[in-house]
Amino acid sequence: MKLEGKIAVVTGGASGLGKGICQSLAREGADIVIGDIQEALAKTAIKEIGETGVTCKALKTDVKKTMECKALVEFAVNLFGHIDFLVCCAGGGRDYDAPAPDIEDLVKRDYNAIENLPEEVFDHIVDLNFKGVFLSIQAAVPYFKKQKYGRIITISSVAGRRGVNAGAGLMTYSAAKAAVILMTQSVACEMAPYHVNVNAICPGIIWTPSWAENALLLSKTVPAFKGMTPEDVFTIVAKHEIPFGNPQSPEDIGNMAVFLCSDDAKEITGQAFNVDGGMRMN
Numbered sequence: 001m002k003l004e005g006k007i008a009v010v011t012g013g014a015s016g017l018g019k020g021i022c023q024s025l026a027r028e029g030a031d032i033v034i035g036d037i038q039e040a041l042a043k044t045a046i047k048e049i050g051e052t053g054v055t056c057k058a059l060k061t062d063v064k065k066t067m068e069c070k071a072l073v074e075f076a077v078n079l080f081g082h083i084d085f086l087v088c089c090a091g092g093g094r095d096y097d098a099p100a101p102d103i104e105d106l107v108k109r110d111y112n113a114i115e116n117l118p119e120e121v122f123d124h125i126v127d128l129n130f131k132g133v134f135l136s137i138q139a140a141v142p143y144f145k146k147q148k149y150g151r152i153i154t155i156s157s158v159a160g161r162r163g164v165n166a167g168a169g170l171m172t173y174s175a176a177k178a179a180v181i182l183m184t185q186s187v188a189c190e191m192a193p194y195h196v197n198v199n200a201i202c203p204g205i206i207w208t209p210s211w212a213e214n215a216l217l218l219s220k221t222v223p224a225f226k227g228m229t230p231e232d233v234f235t236i237v238a239k240h241e242i243p244f245g246n247p248q249s250p251e252d253i254g255n256m257a258v259f260l261c262s263d264d265a266k267e268i269t270g271q272a273f274n275v276d277g278g279m280r281m282n
């Protein structure tokens with residue numbers, strides 16, 4: 001139990017990687033506060049994570065909004081008296097304030113060509129994946145500075161390590177995730193005098209609701225994938241893109257989060273760790 005008595009705030013913790021990270025931290029004894037825009041999923045996550053024996057609570061949070069990020073951190077501090085870890089995992093492509101995208105319509109509009117990407121989609125991807133991380137960090141930093149201790153983990157991506165040749169939406173995502181790595185380094189410099197370690201994790205390819213939607217779109221737009229199921233597309237991409245030939249799991253990312261939150265990582269800050277089976281080597 002490396003993290004017993006510690007308090008972790010995890011944005012995007014209601015599903016996918018975020019939930020995996022919550023489960024890994026909880027297994028090491030940390031109490032969890034989830035900030036997620038999807039309330040129903042958060043309720044399920046609370047139940048599952050609570051089964052490990054820790055306290056798990058959630059607050060509906062849109063990380064694109066300053067006041068909601070502040071309210072999340074205040075909620076955690078009011079509950080537990082302080083916070084130890086902030087994991088900024090909310091991200092991806094979907095705007096949960098908007099209706100679910102019609103995949104056939106996206107395909108018809110050749111949505112992935114740069115000239116067709118709507119400006120509001122660009123803004124959403126940057127706001128969620130970059131500004132949302134900034135706002136979450138901004139909300140937590142006064143508490144960390146005061147207590148002169150804390151750990152911040154940002155979730156970037158293999159897509160933040162290199163440009164992608166996979167359409168304008170992913171190009172925007174890739175740029176936002178690269179910006180997260182540089183912001184992580186800068187925040188690490190600012191927070192070092194306060195003994196707050198700030199690091200990024202760059203996950204590889206993990207089957208989550210986001211990837212399922214991505215694979216469905218690929219099956220309809222990439223000729224080589226035509227007619228395949230999203231699961232088959234995902235398996236083939238993982239096999240061809242990852243030297244180990246297999247995808248990662250949420251637990252793989254959770255294990256790295258546990259390490260970065262533990263005393264074992266006390267001398268590590270300003271770094272970005274690829275957890276991707278060798279997909280990126282920079």
Ligand SMILES: NC(=O)c1ccc[n+]([C@@H]2O[C@H](COP(=O)([O-])OP(=O)(O)OC[C@H]3O[C@@H](n4cnc5c(N)ncnc54)[C@H](O)[C@@H]3O)[C@@H](O)[C@H]2O)c1
Nearest residue numbers: 012015016017037038062063090091092157205206208210
């Ligand atoms: N799945 C992968 O292969 C992969 C690879 C690299 C990086 N990532 C990153 O990992 C993170 C999680 O991705 P995932 O694949 O688990 O996706 P996911 O869609 O399963 O989970 C994303 C979570 O973020 C929440 N969220 C979305 N918008 C939000 C908002 N405005 N405010 C608060 N919460 C919000 C969702 O409700 C959801 O619970 C993202 O930052 C993603 O970019 C994923």
